[in-house]
Amino acid sequence: xxxxxxxxxxxxxxxxxxxxxxxxxxxxxxxxxxxxxxxxxxxxxxxxxxxxxxxxxxxxxxxxxxxxxxxxxxxxxxxxxxxxxxxxxxxxxxxxxxxxxxxxxxxxxxxxxxxxxxxxxxxxxxxxxxxxxxxxxxxxxxxxxxxxxxxxxxxxxxxxxxxxxxxxxxxxxxxxxxxxxxxxxxxxxxxxxxxxxxxxxxxxxxxxxxxxxxxxxxxxxxxxxxxxxxxxxxxxxxxxxxxxxxxxxxxxxxxxxxxxxxxxxxxxxxxxxxxxxxxxxx
Numbered sequence: 001x002x003x004x005x006x007x008x009x010x011x012x013x014x015x016x017x018x019x020x021x022x023x024x025x026x027x028x029x030x031x032x033x034x035x036x037x038x039x040x041x042x043x044x045x046x047x048x049x050x051x052x053x054x055x056x057x058x059x060x061x062x063x064x065x066x067x068x069x070x071x072x073x074x075x076x077x078x079x080x081x082x083x084x085x086x087x088x089x090x091x092x093x094x095x096x097x098x099x100x101x102x103x104x105x106x107x108x109x110x111x112x113x114x115x116x117x118x119x120x121x122x123x124x125x126x127x128x129x130x131x132x133x134x135x136x137x138x139x140x141x142x143x144x145x146x147x148x149x150x151x152x153x154x155x156x157x158x159x160x161x162x163x164x165x166x167x168x169x170x171x172x173x174x175x176x177x178x179x180x181x182x183x184x185x186x187x188x189x190x191x192x193x194x195x196x197x198x199x200x201x202x203x204x205x206x207x208x209x210x211x212x213x214x215x216x217x218x219x220x221x222x223x224x225x226x227x228x229x230x231x232x233x234x235x236x237x238x239x240x241x242x243x244x245x246x247x248x249x250x251x252x253x254x255x256x257x258x259x260x261x262x263x264x265x266x267x268x269x270x271x272x273x274x275x276x277x278x279x280x281x282x
Contacts, residue, residue, distance in 0.1 A: 040070070041078050051258060052233055058258075061265035102190040107215055108180050108206035114144040117272065118175040121149070121203075123162060123183040124219035128153070128231055128242055135239045137226075137246065138165040142173070143182070143218050145275075146260050147268035148250050149173055153243045159191045166194070170201055177202025184208045184216055225254065 043066075044059055051058070056076040063070055114120040120143035128135045138161045140150040150169030154161045162183075181203040183189040189207065198205055208215030230249040236242035259265045266274070 037078055040068075040074070043068075044075065044079060051253070052229060054229075054259075057261065058265065061259050061261075065259075065265075102187065102192075103195075104185045104190060105205040105207045107182075107209055108204060109182055109215065112180055114142075117142055117144050117275065118173055118179055119144060120180045120182060121169065121175075122216055122219040123165070123181065123189065124216055124223060125157060125162060125186070125188065126223040126226070128236070128246075130236055130238065130242065135242060136161060137223075138162040138188075139219065139222065139250075140165050140169040141219060141222055142268075145268045145272045146218060146222070146263065147255050147272060148222065151246075151250060153239065153246060155239060157188065159188050159193050162188050163194055163197060166197060175201070175203075178204060180204045180206050182206040182208070182216060183219075185210065222254075225258070226250075229253075229258075 040063075043063065047059055047062055048054060051062075054062070056079050057072055059079065060070060060072040060075045063075065109120065112120065121140055122143050123138070123140045125136055125138045128137055133155065135153055135155050136157045138152050138154075139148055141148050149172050150165045150167070152161055152164035152168065154164075166181075179202070181198050183206075185207045188194060195205065214220070226246075226249065230245065230253075234242075234245055236245065255267065256269050257267050260268060260271070263271045
């Protein structure tokens with residue numbers, strides 16, 4: 001969609017089948033505003049085909065990136081009038097078993113907020129509903145850029161699931177010793193195999209407080225986005241189909257395209273690329 005008003009007028013005339021003179025004569029400013037809303041609604045609908053979970057703030061940010069000079073109140077009004085507002089579906093299945101006798105590590109995040117890449121990683125597990133079973137997704141994110149740097153899907157929730165996601169993250173990022181790995185206090189993260197792998201990688205281990213899911217808010221936020229904008233909109237028939245669609249969403253949409261409010265409404269990969277440019281300097 002072009003942001004140039006004259007080209008927008010030409011498009012309006014073409015859509016209505018009228019001349020430019022008739023466009024300006026019939027209705028004046030009111031007609032122009034109505035036609036502008038129509039074009040804006042069309043562009044919003046196109047955006048929501050790619051990002052069905054976007055609310056009006058992210059839609060506004062994306063439109064501005066495309067050159068629209070527009071405020072969020074107008075976008076909110078058009079989305080509300082057109083029934084385009086996001087309505088998340090809420091579901092919950094327990095994936096954390098913290099009733100174990102394993103060592104629980106203290107929460108290091110309050111004293112160590114991330115200020116650069118590979119300083120803090122966050123990890124968590126969620127479920128995916130299939131027609132005849134559940135499967136489970138483990139993910140690791142860089143807390144600074146919110147980028148998913150490792151993930152794995154499995155029918156089982158034992159330690160092999162998060163370990164596989166962790167290995168992918170370690171291979172992709174190769175962090176220096178001393179980085180913080182934060183998770184809940186579930187048995188998968190407190191078990192010997194997982195702890196030993198973290199210590200071998202030089203990680204400082206951090207865990208959420210008991211009954212405090214907000215201590216891992218960045219991971220929780222990612223899973224909420226994943227559910228609303230991908231999982232709840234699909235009907236995966238089996239784990240292979242789920243894995244293929246999740247790979248597309250995580251790698252191509254969430255990391256590469258989806259605007260993140262905490263990053264100034266840019267995608268995680270773009271945020272990291274900008275950091276790399278600034279670190280190199282002129």
